[in-house]
Amino acid sequence: MELAAVVQNAQALLYMERYVDEGAKTYSPFAGQTEAAPRYCPESDEPFFELVTVNAPRDRVSVFQAHPSPGLLEHFVRQQGVLFPVHPEIWANETIEGLAEISGFPREAPIKVAPTASTRTVLALEHPRECPDHFIKLHYPVRISRFNRELRRQNIHNSVAVSRDLANLRFEKFAYLPDALGITFGIDEKSWGFLVREARPRPFIENRFLIPCFALYAGDLKHPDACPLLVQMIARLAVEPASFVIREIFTPIVECWAAAARERGILLESHAQNTLLEVDQDLIPRRVVHRDFDVWVDLEARKRAGLEMPFLGRGMAADTDEAIKQHYSLVYDLFIGHHFFDYVLRVLKSHYTIDEEIVRAQVRNVFHQSFPDADRFFPARTMFSFRNEPSPSLKPVLEDMQQEPVWR
Numbered sequence: 001m002e003l004a005a006v007v008q009n010a011q012a013l014l015y016m017e018r019y020v021d022e023g024a025k026t027y028s029p030f031a032g033q034t035e036a037a038p039r040y041c042p043e044s045d046e047p048f049f050e051l052v053t054v055n056a057p058r059d060r061v062s063v064f065q066a067h068p069s070p071g072l073l074e075h076f077v078r079q080q081g082v083l084f085p086v087h088p089e090i091w092a093n094e095t096i097e098g099l100a101e102i103s104g105f106p107r108e109a110p111i112k113v114a115p116t117a118s119t120r121t122v123l124a125l126e127h128p129r130e131c132p133d134h135f136i137k138l139h140y141p142v143r144i145s146r147f148n149r150e151l152r153r154q155n156i157h158n159s160v161a162v163s164r165d166l167a168n169l170r171f172e173k174f175a176y177l178p179d180a181l182g183i184t185f186g187i188d189e190k191s192w193g194f195l196v197r198e199a200r201p202r203p204f205i206e207n208r209f210l211i212p213c214f215a216l217y218a219g220d221l222k223h224p225d226a227c228p229l230l231v232q233m234i235a236r237l238a239v240e241p242a243s244f245v246i247r248e249i250f251t252p253i254v255e256c257w258a259a260a261a262r263e264r265g266i267l268l269e270s271h272a273q274n275t276l277l278e279v280d281q282d283l284i285p286r287r288v289v290h291r292d293f294d295v296w297v298d299l300e301a302r303k304r305a306g307l308e309m310p311f312l313g314r315g316m317a318a319d320t321d322e323a324i325k326q327h328y329s330l331v332y333d334l335f336i337g338h339h340f341f342d343y344v345l346r347v348l349k350s351h352y353t354i355d356e357e358i359v360r361a362q363v364r365n366v367f368h369q370s371f372p373d374a375d376r377f378f379p380a381r382t383m384f385s386f387r388n389e390p391s392p393s394l395k396p397v398l399e400d401m402q403q404e405p406v407w408r
Helices: 003-008 010-019 070-076 153-168 213-217 229-237 241-264 299-304 321-351 356-370
Strands: 049-056 061-065 081-086 107-115 121-124 134-138 140-144 147-149 174-176 179-185 192-198 209-212 275-279 285-290 384-386 398-400
Touching: 003 010, 003 209, 003 229, 010 107, 010 121, 010 209, 061 081, 061 153, 070 081, 070 179, 070 192, 081 134, 081 179, 081 192, 153 179, 153 192, 153 241, 174 241, 209 213, 213 229, 213 275, 213 321, 229 241, 229 321, 241 275, 241 285, 241 299, 241 321, 241 356, 321 356, 321 384, 321 398
Parallel strands: 174 285
Antiparallel strands: 049 081, 049 107, 061 179, 107 121, 121 134, 134 192, 140 147, 179 192, 209 275, 275 285, 384 398
């Protein structure tokens, strides 16, 4: 892909989501695995597929909101009922609980969508003019990468609650795509549904464009000879490679992550799929845009800060201090350091002469300046990851990698 195409906005973003990820999913034995049918995967040549929709009665659903735009809210939550989309592969699965009742509701027009990098999150390709561009994250209980991609009440409630909370995080380089609306069929903890993610970052700034961070270093499936977008950007802006990456990518990621963790107790999973680099019309990086907020929350940190607790489960208040440290390490050392920064550094090394230890040392300095009391929250001299062998309960188990954390 040519870097100049980024300013084509929605179409360019969708192309990067679907096809500029060659070599980006090698960070674990599970990263490239999927049970999703091929036509619903991002790398499919199918330009779109259609979500099945029904008109669900208002009294049969729960609605969660993080200040959605009026047009978005009115599109899904209507006086006569709620527009409820279902992934076609799930619609065909008679074992899905509640589907028999849902299938009896009046059918609505299907929604034409295209998959994004996460497979179960899709971009709505058509919608009413008054409704802004948006993504829909779906209940899709098949195994993609390591996990079964259910979308239950807890996931939906927390994603919306975190989106509301992030409005309080004021940081020049920080922006986010809010999970502004969530709907479940039913009210119990097993109820499932969907999230609507607005495509416009908050706070919004005109004439900005988004690049998924994995697309900065990944190959282009349709143009295998294309140079990585990061290398093209460095050449276009005529900047020194290592200092540019430290200043415009690594430092904002670390500072934003540390601010969210320290000030709000929110452990953003800021790996390369959940972050996007926002650039202006001259393709100069301006902010890092975050997305996907079904994340761990340090409830004790929020309690110390006097913050409200609008979350279900997935808080760490009941865990031991050691377990909390393991989660901090997993999210920063593994998701950000190993799954993201290592890949960027690999591209730098393959195209330029750099001293990788100097790069890491500068990032470590940024980390400790941003998180001066990190020793209270992180394990000393080691890092944690998911165990590769599945547990009998199919729940992820953390294990000590017995490796020095090179990015903190």
